[in-house]
Structure formats: structure tokens, C-alpha cells
Amino acid sequence: MTDSIRILMCAPDHYDVDYVINPWMEGNVHKSSRDRAVEQWTKLYQVLKDLAVVELVEPQKGWPDMVFTANAGLILGDQAVLSRFYHPERQGEEPHFKKWFEQNGFTVHELPEDLPFEGAGDALLDREGRWLWAGYGFRSELDSHPYLAQWLDIEVLSLRLIDDRFYHLDTCFCPLSGGYLLYYPGAFDSYSNHIIEKRVPAEKRIAIAEADAVNFACNSVNVGQTVVMNKASDSLKLQLRDKGFSVKETPLTEFLKAGGAAKCLTLRINEPVLEDVHANTPLESRIIHLEGHLLDAGTMNHALDLVVDNGGSFKVLNFHLGTERKSVSAADVRVSAPSSELMDEIMGQLIDLGAVASDEAVCDVKTEACDLAGVAPDDFYVTTIYPTEIRVNGQWFLVNKQRMDGAIVVSQTKAGIVAECKLLRDLADGDRVVVGVEGIRIVRKSESRDKRGSDEFSFMGAGVSSERRVELVVEQIAWELRQIRDRGGKVVVTAGPVVIHTGGGQHLSRLIRDGYIQGLLGGNAIAVHDIEQALMGTSLGVDMQKGIPVRGGHRHHLKVINTVRRHGSISEAVAAGIIPQGIMYECVHNDVPFVLAGSIRDDGPLPDTQMDLIRAQEEYAELIAGTDMILMLSTMLHSIGVGNMTPAGVKMVCVDINPAVVTKLSDRGSVESVGVVTDVGLFLSLLVKQLERLTSPYEVV
């Protein structure tokens, strides 16, 4: 007998499955046999008595789970952290365990109310005493871990549980003597698995299969080289034997019905303290402030989900609900994460949502100088489409030239601090680039319900049939186009060749002629097929009137390219009277600028096609500047390119027959984007009709 080890148990006098607080209890309420439970518990008690000193706490009527003494608290040396049970069903056990700890000479630490922590069920000492593994995700809160670190003065490694069958750390994780670890990797998130792999060398890790895990093989009591458990497969036994352990099986099926086994039924009460290890918990906390239509717009849910999805935890410190439909809500939330890397990840995403770091820790933005032109410092902040401000010397400055996927460069000029978005390739050696997430805030326009319903044309949720829906959205777009034209605003179109193939060319031409369009963006193809139609009546060799291929038609577009090349440019070909009509003709005639961006598959290309892609991106960006609305017509490539350059606030209408394209583009998270899944030719014809109706309201069309 290793008499240095002491274990606390509680006889199953009042044990039963009375309620359901974990998946194992489901379907097992009052299905366990008291006699068999007593017999199994007694067997375990005897096995352990041969290995250690077992002490008993008196069972209490009405608290059936009190047999699971692992959940009484956590002990290290003469310090005990009392559990705060998550479920009310077990909270009544707390005073009894507290009394036992006090009577046995422990200093008892109690966590703040509402901060659940379920004792040694969720906190396991490395058997060498080097650190404490602590679980969270179901029963214990991540925020309890810093208390453990402080009170027990030990490093805490937080592990996130993600499978509700393994709701306590001790159901899937068991440190063994000699630095070995028996565990079920599937119960943890990837970051936690990474931590485990970093701390425990491969040859010391005994990863078990699900079949053993569901038999509670990890829920073992380890004394010296003996591992006591409910049941193990032959291969697991062999594996353990290989590492010098002997398995002692003792059936605990009655307790499995409540979600516990050997380890749950015990609490080690004399964990030795190592002199030279001390607390060093990497857990980080920050307070963020959120404001806006937090419930209506779903921001609150989104923010909290994002924290948890990234392995963090939160506590809502206060929440002021705007009482009127128009009034905004505000919330302060404490966010915790098990490491500073995860904290940065979470903060980055929260900032994108519009959160502002509001703890005293709000400080100025951090910058680092580029040490290589065209390359940002590793930790550079990646911009979004939303207006962004940075804090310098305690003051907030708006970032200029906002666009997504850029870096923020801060400079001190005579006029003061200037910040602007730059693409990586435009960074100069020595540019000061914003890094990390401190001192950055995003100004998200808060959309009220009313606004979203009327002014903005969001139609996705409307409960009407899809044809009617297209008509409705076309009505709204037509109205908007009219407004923009009448106030001298700017509308830019990105168009793919499908516009021509679907017969939309004449309608787009009309829009340009009538002054609705102030810029055209596309590739080689839209121009080639538009001119082909203007010259030969075909689009990619298909007769646009009859809809059938023309003999030799596949050469048409090359003839067209050749003709334009002979004249030197599209505008020269128009001037020479070669191109009599069409989209490009209207652009030239009406002084509507266009940029054609080339690609690897371009035939020709036309002399106007910009084959230097960096130049093409720059020309696109110049043309987009100051735009009120962008119509994206059946060209995924050019539309995504445009989307990336465009700040929030510009209305975008994406029309494509492929729903995936529409979703991708309209899902920028801003209300200004709208998607229309339909044939682009049809869309344009409806749009032109609608505009005619607006122009001559008394005419019946």
C-alpha cells in the first residue's frame, strides 16, 4: 500500500439517477439498481484501500450525485477550492463538502457567485506536479482558471471541451505517473490538442479510441503504476502495459448511467505541492463595448458566438436595451481567452463587428516600420470595407482610402497625423504600419429596422414569389438610379459577356445613352462580344435575332478584334464609323470612361485591354472612386475585384443566374448590398422598362 496517497469517497447510500444534467443520464432516470451500485462502489472502495488511504464524507439525502467526490472541489497542499456547481441540481452539495474541507484543516477558497467550477472533475494536476490542466466549455467557466492559478499558485493550462458526452475534463483526460497522459483527443478543440501536444511528448501520450472513451477508460484512478478503471479494451491494456502500467478493471456500470466512473467517485486530498513551480496563467481578459441595434441586427449574438467559437468565454457586464424601435442598445462584455494569440484573433473579429476595446487598456495604435518595400510587418492589421479609426496620442483619426485587405499606414505630416489604407505592394520601406488590434475601431453604421425596410432595398427576406421579388427589386433599383442621375451622382457597371449573350446589350446601351451610367468596368470579352454584335449581329458566333449559330461564326470575334486593332483603339474605331452601335459605342459617344482588365484567356486582346494587372487594378480603383452605386452584371471575377476595392456605404447590386455568385457578393455584411438571382438580360430589360415608366408616369407601358 502506498500510504502517502489519500482519497476521499462518499458511499452511495442516496445514489440514484434523479434528473438529467448530462447526456449519459438521458433515459436512465431511476433506472439504476441501488444494490448493484452499492456492490460496485464497495468493490472500488476495496481496490483503492489496497492502494491508498480512503476517507469518507457522509452521504446526504436528496443529493444523489454526492458520490462523485471529484466534484467536491480541488485540493493542492492545504488549500481547497470549493466547487460552484453549474446545475442547481448539485448546488446543495456545496455546504457539505465545504464543511468536510474545513473540518479537515483545509483553507477553503470560494469563487464568486455565478462563476461555475466543478472541482477535480474539471482540474487535474500533472502527476509530476508541474502544472494544472483545467477544462472548460460545459461545467466550468474559463474565467475561474485565473482564480485557481492565484489561490494554488500554479500554472493553469486551459483545455476546451467540445463533446458533451465528455463534459468534465476527467471523463476524457487522465495524467499518469511518469509524465504519461491517457486521453481522448476527440473531446478537445484543435487549439487544446495543440497545447496538449506541446506539453506532453508523443511517446508519453496514450490517445485512446472512442470505444474505450465511452467506457470511461480515461476516468481512471492512477496510484503509482496501477490504473483503476471501469473497463479497457485489450489493446488499451496492452498499450498501458507497454508503458509499465497495470490495469485494474472494476465494473462501475451503475455509475456510468449518471455519467461517472472510477475517477469521478474519488478526490485526491493530499496532492503534494512542488516548491519550484508557480502560477503563470496565460489567460487574458479584455472589456469591449458594443453599441447599435444589437438585437435587431443580431450583432450581440454574432459577437458572443464568435468569442466562444474561437475558444474564448465572455461575461456580459451590462446590457442596456434600447426600449424604442429606433433607440440603440449598448453592452459591455468581458472577453477571456486562454492565450494572447487567441485573444488577438477574437479581438480582431470583434473589432470588425464594430466593438471598441473599452477597458483602461485602450491605448494607442501600435505600428511597426516596414523593413522591405511591398511587405508588411507579420502582425499587420488587415483592413475591412468599413470606415476605420485609429488612436494616436489619445486621439482618434479616420483612415483614408478605406478598402478591404489592405494595411493601415500612419504618417506624421505638417498637417498632423494622417492614416490611410495601402495595398501590400504599395508599402514603402520605412512606412509605419498598424500592427495588432490595439487602438483600432470600426465605425459600423447602425442599421435600424425601419431603415432597412424602406430606404435600403433589402428584399431577400420578403415573402413574395421569386419573379415578383425580382420585379420589386428592379422597381427599387430603377427609383434609386433615377435619384442618383438627377442629383448628378455616379453609377458604375461591371459587366461580363453574358450581358451580350442574353440579349442585354441593347438595354445596357440604352442606360448609358440615357445618362444612368458613369463608368464601365469589364474584361476583354464584354467589349469583344458587344462589338461583334454591333458589326455582325452575332455574339460568339450565335445569331442574336434567330438564336442559332452562324456558319463560320466562331471566327467572328477574332475578325472583330483584328478590325479594332487595325484602328488602334475602340474610340478610334467608333470615330471611323466602324462601330455603329452598342455598349462600347455609347461609352465613347457619351464620354463614359471604361476600363477593360485583361486575363490569361483573352483572345487578341483589344488594344484597350489593360494586360498589366496591377495597372488594371489601379485604373479600376480610380474609376470607382466616389461611386454611389455599382451594378454587377454577371461577372464574378470583375465583381469580386471591385467589391474588394469598395468601401462600405456604396450600394452594390449583384445580378447573376448563379446563386453562389450572388451570395458571395451580396454577403458583405453591409446593408447596402443586394443580390438578384436571375437572367441578366431579363433584369436589364425590366430595368429599362421600369425607368421608362418613371420617366413618363402617365403612359401605360
Ligand code: ARG
Ligand atoms: N451526474 C454527475 C454530473 O453530471 C456525474 C458527475 C461525474 N463526475 C465527474 N467528475 N466526471 O454532475
